[in-house]
Amino acid sequence: xxxxxxxxxxxxxxxxxxxxxxxxxxxxxxxxxxxxxxxxxxxxxxxxxxxxxxxxxxxxxxxxxxxxxxxxxxxxxxxxxxxxxxxxxxxxxxxxxxxxxxxxxxxxxxxxxxxxxxxxxxxxxxxxxxxxxxxxxxxxxxxxxxxxxxxxxxxxxx
Amino acid sequence: xxxxxxxxxxxxxxxxxxxxxxxxxxxxxxxxxxxxxxxxxxxxxxxxxxxxxxxxxxxxxxxxxxxxxxxxxxxxxxxxxxxxxxxxxxxxxxxxxxxxxxxxx
Numbered sequence: 001x002x003x004x005x006x007x008x009x010x011x012x013x014x015x016x017x018x019x020x021x022x023x024x025x026x027x028x029x030x031x032x033x034x035x036x037x038x039x040x041x042x043x044x045x046x047x048x049x050x051x052x053x054x055x056x057x058x059x060x061x062x063x064x065x066x067x068x069x070x071x072x073x074x075x076x077x078x079x080x081x082x083x084x085x086x087x088x089x090x091x092x093x094x095x096x097x098x099x100x101x102x103x104x105x106x107x108x109x110x111x112x113x114x115x116x117x118x119x120x121x122x123x124x125x126x127x128x129x130x131x132x133x134x135x136x137x138x139x140x141x142x143x144x145x146x147x148x149x150x151x152x153x154x155x156x157x158x
Numbered sequence: 159x160x161x162x163x164x165x166x167x168x169x170x171x172x173x174x175x176x177x178x179x180x181x182x183x184x185x186x187x188x189x190x191x192x193x194x195x196x197x198x199x200x201x202x203x204x205x206x207x208x209x210x211x212x213x214x215x216x217x218x219x220x221x222x223x224x225x226x227x228x229x230x231x232x233x234x235x236x237x238x239x240x241x242x243x244x245x246x247x248x249x250x251x252x253x254x255x256x257x258x259x260x261x262x263x
Contacts, residue, residue, distance in 0.1 A: 013234075019241040040239060047259045054241040100241070106234045136237055136244040138212070140230045147217045 008111040020099030022055035084125035091129030
């Protein structure tokens with residue numbers, strides 16, 4: 001019997017990040033003209049062991065998977081382009097001596113081949129806001145071997 | 159007389175910790191060197207090795223397949239939050255801390 005083919009899914013998230021030494025959140029929200037998806041302040045305790053290293057203002061522009069329809073992806077890209085174009089002048093005015101701004105593309109891939117493309121309009125919108133483009137790729141193939149449970153190990157020793 | 163640095167270097171080169179006076183020092187130095195090596199490592203093959211590192215940490219922390227997949231999402235989330243660049247990867251020690259943090263959520 002043939003094994004059923006399971007589709008490998010890759011996830012892509014596109015985020016606008018403004019980070020470094022930022023003014024109070026309200027001021028950033030006002031100057032950028034939009035409410036962020038998340039704001040974190042430097043020194044804030046984000047977990048038991050970790051403290052946030054920089055001020056971070058981020059806005060999620062698009063999030064989709066490789067099995068999303070072309071229409072869904074196009075709509076999200078269009079939303080990202082329009083949002084960035086609206087923010088371009090505010091982004092351009094940011095004091096880059098105190099902060100950085102980038103278009104952060106994060107992708108988790110379950111396949112060993114593949115890629116993604118960015119529409120020219122999105123690249124142009126990023127450029128007009130003087131955003132650098134950062135890409136983070138994590139490959140998570142379906143070949144992970146779970147560790148043996150302690151009880152199994154005990155059984156195997158007898 | 160050999161200093162600690164020399165002993166560690168030799169022990170690492172030999173691939174064992176024979177004659178090393180203090181296990182904790184040895185492990186600390188070994189981890190530091192691993193981290194440094196990883197920071198310097200860029201280019202072809204880096205992503206494959208980083209994945210292997212993520213998988214190794216996931217296994218070390220006893221994660222099942224689903225947890226390991228969610229751990230991947232978590233790594234990317236924290237990387238995004240911390241203002242890291244795309245190629246600014248986590249070291250082994252940082253991944254171990256993140257794995258504990260992830261499992262405690």
